[in-house]
Amino acid sequence: MRRKHEDSNGFEHWGGYMEMKKQKLQEQFVKDAALYQDEKDELFKGISVFVNGYSDPPADEIRNLMIQHGGIYHHYYRSGKTTYVIASNLPDSKIKQTQGIKFVKPSWIVDCIREKKILDYRDYLLYTNQSKTQPSIKGLFSPQKVDSTKVAKTASDERFLSEFYNNSRLHHISTMGSIFKQYVNDLRLDKDHRYPGINELKTYISSTGNLELEEPLEAISSKVIMHIDMDCFFVSVGIRNRPELKGVPIAVTHAKGNRPQPNGNVKKEIEAYQNRGYHFDKDKINEMDSMAEVASCSYEARAAGVKNGMFLGQALKLCPSLKPIPYDFDSYKEVSFDLYNTVARYTLDIEAVSCDEMYVDCTELLRTTNISPLQFAQILRDEVKRKTKCPCSVGLGANRLQARIATKKAKPDGQFHLQDDPERFFENIPVSDLPGVGYSTSYKLKSFGIRSCGDLQKLSLEKLQSEFGNKLGMTLFKNCRGIDEKELIFNQVRKSVSADVNYGIRFKNDSERDAFLKQLSEEVAQRVQAIKMKGKCITLKLMVRSKDAPEETAKYMGHGVCDNVTKSSSLSSAISDAPSINREVLKIISKLNIDAKELRGIGIQLTRLEGALENKNSVLMKFLETNKQETGDKVVPSKKKEISTSSLNKNSFQRNSVIDLSLSQVDQSFLKAMPKDIQEEIMMSLKNTKKVKNDFFKKRSSPIKRIETKEDESTKESASENSNVVEDTFNNYISLGGLKNLLEEWVSSEEVPLAKDLTLIINYLKELITKRYLQELLVILKYFHRFVRSYKKSDQWKNAFLSTLNSVQEKMVEVFKGTLAIEEEYAHF
Numbered sequence: 001m002r003r004k005h006e007d008s009n010g011f012e013h014w015g016g017y018m019e020m021k022k023q024k025l026q027e028q029f030v031k032d033a034a035l036y037q038d039e040k041d042e043l044f045k046g047i048s049v050f051v052n053g054y055s056d057p058p059a060d061e062i063r064n065l066m067i068q069h070g071g072i073y074h075h076y077y078r079s080g081k082t083t084y085v086i087a088s089n090l091p092d093s094k095i096k097q098t099q100g101i102k103f104v105k106p107s108w109i110v111d112c113i114r115e116k117k118i119l120d121y122r123d124y125l126l127y128t129n130q131s132k133t134q135p136s137i138k139g140l141f142s143p144q145k146v147d148s149t150k151v152a153k154t155a156s157d158e159r160f161l162s163e164f165y166n167n168s169r170l171h172h173i174s175t176m177g178s179i180f181k182q183y184v185n186d187l188r189l190d191k192d193h194r195y196p197g198i199n200e201l202k203t204y205i206s207s208t209g210n211l212e213l214e215e216p217l218e219a220i221s222s223k224v225i226m227h228i229d230m231d232c233f234f235v236s237v238g239i240r241n242r243p244e245l246k247g248v249p250i251a252v253t254h255a256k257g258n259r260p261q262p263n264g265n266v267k268k269e270i271e272a273y274q275n276r277g278y279h280f281d282k283d284k285i286n287e288m289d290s291m292a293e294v295a296s297c298s299y300e301a302r303a304a305g306v307k308n309g310m311f312l313g314q315a316l317k318l319c320p321s322l323k324p325i326p327y328d329f330d331s332y333k334e335v336s337f338d339l340y341n342t343v344a345r346y347t348l349d350i351e352a353v354s355c356d357e358m359y360v361d362c363t364e365l366l367r368t369t370n371i372s373p374l375q376f377a378q379i380l381r382d383e384v385k386r387k388t389k390c391p392c393s394v395g396l397g398a399n400r401l402q403a404r405i406a407t408k409k410a411k412p413d414g415q416f417h418l419q420d421d422p423e424r425f426f427e428n429i430p431v432s433d434l435p436g437v438g439y440s441t442s443y444k445l446k447s448f449g450i451r452s453c454g455d456l457q458k459l460s461l462e463k464l465q466s467e468f469g470n471k472l473g474m475t476l477f478k479n480c481r482g483i484d485e486k487e488l489i490f491n492q493v494r495k496s497v498s499a500d501v502n503y504g505i506r507f508k509n510d511s512e513r514d515a516f517l518k519q520l521s522e523e524v525a526q527r528v529q530a531i532k533m534k535g536k537c538i539t540l541k542l543m544v545r546s547k548d549a550p551e552e553t554a555k556y557m558g559h560g561v562c563d564n565v566t567k568s569s570s571l572s573s574a575i576s577d578a579p580s581i582n583r584e585v586l587k588i589i590s591k592l593n594i595d596a597k598e599l600r601g602i603g604i605q606l607t608r609l610e611g612a613l614e615n616k617n618s619v620l621m622k623f624l625e626t627n628k629q630e631t632g633d634k635v636v637p638s639k640k641k642e643i644s645t646s647s648l649n650k651n652s653f654q655r656n657s658v659i660d661l662s663l664s665q666v667d668q669s670f671l672k673a674m675p676k677d678i679q680e681e682i683m684m685s686l687k688n689t690k691k692v693k694n695d696f697f698k699k700r701s702s703p704i705k706r707i708e709t710k711e712d713e714s715t716k717e718s719a720s721e722n723s724n725v726v727e728d729t730f731n732n733y734i735s736l737g738g739l740k741n742l743l744e745e746w747v748s749s750e751e752v753p754l755a756k757d758l759t760l761i762i763n764y765l766k767e768l769i770t771k772r773y774l775q776e777l778l779v780i781l782k783y784f785h786r787f788v789r790s791y792k793k794s795d796q797w798k799n800a801f802l803s804t805l806n807s808v809q810e811k812m813v814e815v816f817k818g819t820l821a822i823e824e825e826y827a828h829f
């Protein structure tokens with residue numbers, strides 16, 4: 001519904017929605033002001049200000065100043081209540097004659113504070129011709145006064161293409177991210193993967209010696225995490241074969257910077273964002289020459305003030321010699337593979353973040369080679385540069401957060417090891433650099449006057465938790481001191497598949513909308529099928545034009561200011577086909593009752609992903625696959641393979657032989673212990689492969705039994721069928737059996753369990769869950785419990801077991817959204 005503006009002040013009659021927002025913001029202001037009860041003075045008592053548009057100091061700082069000096073800050077202009085409107089500039093065209101609204105420069109506030117008295121506002125009026133009659137803000141604030149936007153709706157409009165490129169760029173980036181996560185998984189599954197870099201490092205160290213370490217690395221107990229990030233990646237790749245462009249300010253963008261100014265109602269849209277408490281920086285407000293985004297800019301361009309994500313028009317203003325260069329996605333991918341392959345020569349303890357960024361746990365590697373962290377960083381960076389002709393920066397620390405923050409200091413083309421007193425180092429880090437501190441958290445923190453981690457360190461845990469909730473409060477408390485317990489994830493499992501479109505969405509009616517939803521469902525189906533998965537939860541994400549947003553957006557066919565509406569539906573069985581996805585999506589949208597004309601963005605997301613069985617329980621999947629093969633062709637796991645992005649299946653297949661025998665009996669106790677979802681899946685697949693399963697069970701016995709008896713006829717039986725399988729059976733037997741012995745030794749000989757050992761075993765079990773080796777997990781838990789009981793161990797041991805179980809269950813929930821049903825069995829000793 002369009003809003004009405006019956007009177008001149010516009011802001012007073014925007015309905016309950018706006019009222020609620022206003023009220024909430026005002027309440028927040030009062031709450032924040034109360035925090036300064038003891039420190040504030042009364043300088044601005046009785047004065048209320050509203051900040052319009054860009055101002056220096058910015059709006060949020062003015063808000064703080066009003067808090068500290070007893071004034072009132074209005075997030076909205078309030079007719080008859082706002083005493084002064086603060087602004088640094090307003091376009092003349094928008095200004096009409098006013099009736100008494102005082103439009104003053106922000107320096108008035110600053111000067112009043114400096115002078116400790118209220119100065120005459122007339123010396124600070126924004127326009128000299130307004131000493132008696134101020135310019136009107138009506139034209140500025142009342143949407144109906146602004147020319148309606150000319151709408152260009154056809155794809156023949158040149159800007160349509162620019163939008164398309166912009167969106168396809170983000171699509172490319174996210175696809176590349178997935179590719180490299182998968183690539184690391186592939187490499188880790190490859191038994192033949194070699195680490196030639198390790199020997200090279202050993203040779204290097206034996207010839208040069210360890211330059212930094214006074215003590216051998218094995219004596220250093222803490223982890224060494226490395227964060228690697230390519231410098232201005234798209235730029236570096238774009239100019240790697242163009243030496244003439246080295247040292248030049250460069251921007252990667254699809255446009256040349258000479259496009260006409262869009263015809264949208266820019267100012268009004270910016271205001272609508274500001275009404276939501278967003279603070280716009282100068283760049284976003286003043287640039288409108290070209291809406292083409294700078295995807296990446298060189299450090300020479302950054303020195304002139306250009307930033308990634310800035311619009312090209314503004315970038316050119318700041319840096320007229322800026323040279324735009326085009327995208328080159330094929331080359332980005334090529335360089336990314338070189339980067340990942342280089343690191344993989346040394347270790348695969350890699351958590352891929354994106355095409356140009358990863359975390360590496362170097363602890364083991366450094367211990368093995370006795371090389372120092374910075375020596376290794378230097379060697380690695382040199383190698384990356386030699387192979388890719390692109391620079392990268394490296395940060396090192398005891399955890400991922402420290403490593404990432406260290407990279408910021410290292411950039412560009414440098415390295416830094418955050419070693420000494422991380423808490424102190426973090427004092428000067430802006431809170432916005434912390435993970436999970438997005439716009440709204442940092443805005444809230446700023447409203448408390450907190451900008452740096454040092455400021456944050458002064459707040460008690462209790463205070464943080466009361467403001468941000470227990471979880472975020474605790475995370476902030478730890479992170480601002482450089483503490484981060486989040487472990488690296490080496491095997492990353494795809495959690496969702498989605499397709500979102502947030503440009504060009506303009507429907508005249510429901511049937512246009514539904515036709516589009518059909519297309520989008522097909523897109524999602526294609527994407528989820530491409531990775532051989534299905535989803536059990538479907539989410540429709542809508543961007544709906546906000547009531548105060550202009551009908552047409554400043555950015556051509558953009559989404560403008562929107563309210564986000566998200567609705568999910570859980571399905572009884574997983575789906576991946578387009579008709580099912582479309583049917584579910586239509587069900588959801590019909591319940592939402594949103595006018596199709598107001599839609600500005602649509603996304604469909606599938607979560608709770610599972611492969612046919614592959615992802616939910618790859619062990620089981622592989623067992624079944626192997627058996628299918630056994631009934632026909634002989635199983636011959638390949639010994640040599642080439643690794644490529646498409647080699648996943650080959651690798652999974654190779655793994656079959658190890659895994660299938662560990663799951664050679666899908667017995668009742670295993671089934672019962674599994675979370676419900678997995679049970680259903682097992683049953684479903686067993687139904688589909690009943691014959692195979694029966695055949696299989698006749699031949700094999702449980703690996704658990706093998707461990708107990710240490711003598712296994714059935715293994716021999718299998719041996720005659722397929723020697724490769726037998727070899728792996730034996731490995732499996734040895735490793736599980738070995739572990740059992742180790743457990744027994746540990747439990748029986750130690751008076752009380754050492755925390756260090758406990759952590760080791762818990763991490764190992766968690767890794768089994770991540771890798772989906774659930775049967776192995778159950779075997780180990782079973783023996784752990786059995787030994788604590790049979791050796792009549794102390795309560796400390798019982799607690800150690802229970803806390804292990806607890807961690808296992810937490811990890812199960814994280815990975816499988818369900819717990820193992822074994823609590824009862826293990827409650828007694």
Ligand SMILES: Nc1ccn([C@H]2C[C@H](O)[C@@H](COP(=O)(O)OP(=O)(O)OP(=O)(O)O)O2)c(=O)n1
Pocket residue numbers: 169173229230231232233234235295296297308356357411
């Ligand atoms: N919203 C985004 C984010 C990233 N990228 C692209 C361009 C970058 O070159 C590349 C890597 O992103 P980074 O955030 O690492 O940025 P840069 O590598 O350009 O710069 P820096 O040296 O600061 O890491 O991904 C993009 O086009 N749009």
